[in-house]
Amino acid sequence: MAEATQSQQRGIMMTDNALKHVxxxxxxQGTDLCLRVGVRGGGCSGMSYTMDFEDPKNIQESDEVFDYDSFKVVSDPKSMLYIYGLVLDYSDALIGGGFQFTNPNATQTCGCGTSFSA
Known part of the structure; x- marks a missing residue:
């Protein structure tokens, strides 16, 4: 796995490859957006990761905000209970490429890599 960006040592960490791709x-998209990362019920293992761009105006006071050189990664407090310490990576490999989640809180992960149980 690529080394996580050093600007943030807790919460949600992004590798240089993930940050570059995001x-x-x-x-x-043509606008200044932040990235919201979270979880929802469902998926093969019980919980699925969510990730989408969002207008920074929608950041709530209770959200955790992680700054990566003026790019913000945001997560709600409930999701942080399950993904605190998450490392987000990106691979452009033909097989198994895309965003990859390494979650220290996951007790089981699905082969698809986008769902887990805690």
């Missing part, structure tokens, strides 16, 4: 995706 910034490229955001640029295609």
């Amino acid at each position: 910034l490229e995706l955001r640029e295609k």
